[in-house]
Amino acid sequence: MVFPTGEQYEINAGSYSAVITEVGARLRSFTLEGAELLATHGPDQAPKGWEGAHLFPWPNRLRDGRYLLGGQEFQLPINEPARNNANHGLNVGLAWNLLAHLGDSVRQRVILWPRRGWPRILAVEILHQLNAEGLRVEITATNLGTTPVPWGYGAHPYFRFEDIANVKLTVPFDAELAVDPERRLPIRLGPIAPAHDFTRPRAIGETILDATFTDPLTRDWTVSLNGDDRTIEVWGEATTQWVQVFTAPRRDSIAVEPMTCGPDAFNEGPTYRDRVMLRPGGSANAVWGVRARGRVQ
Structure with missing residues (x-):
């Protein structure tokens, strides 16, 4: 049988199991003691949206799908027509090559070849690895071309709960990106809006979140979700100094999205400083992960 997301690579360690797909290298399943933690x-089935996706060579939105590179303007396909944005990169539908599949880890690689709006060649390698503490994900991008190329990455796991109103959320960041409410594009970086302030744990309640947070000190971080008799912690190293938190409209899941840069980072603005320019032969990596425990603390 051929699955819509290709081969399914299962890995196990301790009380954890995960399934990574061939198409998109998605994190399709992540379980603790057999209980699924993901939406x-x-x-x-084909993916319903961005659940479990890896977003590159940019995460989130690019204004009008346009950016400048080497003094030339490039136009990417618009896949968010209502807002006229290019959203979440070019990894949709890519079949990844399997480099290694061990009992507790999967390593995959894909080459992003030139296409409309993207003139460069990138090799991207990803490692999903389980241990007794949880999941660790490391992604590395290498510029195979002869000229510099911009790079950004984000992950998009959704964590499911019976009702996120009862989930206690902790987001330990110092700044929030204010965005245009119509197009969700950056305006300025500033203090966290009171309604979005979860620096100390509190229940989500009726709060609607589609908010981007960062820490100018680029320290390691942990976002905590505490509900349904379990605690889920999404963590990142300083390579992923941005996080998007999104409450699903059905109020049954919440996305915690580690990112190397904020929305529209290929263009001048408040997020531009964190886009990476990869020189020919140069590489960049990002590390994040998830751990969980079965009793609310």
Whole structure:
């Protein structure tokens, strides 16, 4: 049988199991003691949205799908027509090559070849690894071309709960990106809006979140979700100094999205400083992960 997301690579360690897909290298399943922690889809289904996706060579939105590179303007396909943005990169539908599949880890690689709006060649390698503490993900991008190329990355795991209103959320960041409410594009970086302030744990309640946070000190961080008799912690190293937190409209899941840069980082503005320019032969990596425990603390 051929699955919509290709081969399904299962890994196990301690009380954890995970399934990574061939297409998109998605994190399709992540379980603790057999209980699914993700809002996801079955192996015989196509993804419903961005659940479990890896977003590159940019995360989030690019204004009008345009950016400058080497003094030349490039136009990417618009996949968010209502807001006229290019959203979440070019990894949709890419089949990744399997480099290694061990009992507790999967390593995959893909080459992003030139295409409309993207003139460069990138090799991207990803490692999903489980241990007794949880999941660790490391992604590395290498410029195979002869001229510099911009790079950004984000991950998009959704964590499911019976009702996120009862989930206690902790987001330990110092700044929030104010965005245009119509197009969700950056305006300025500043203090966290009171309604979005979860620096100390509190219940989500009726709060609607589609908010981007960062820490100018680029320290390691942990976002905590505490509900349904379990605690889920999404963590990142300084390589992922941005996080998007999104409450699903059905109020049954919440996305915690580690990112190397904020929205529209390829263009001049408040997020531009964190886009990476990869020189020919140069590489950049990002590390993040998830751990969970079965009793609310």
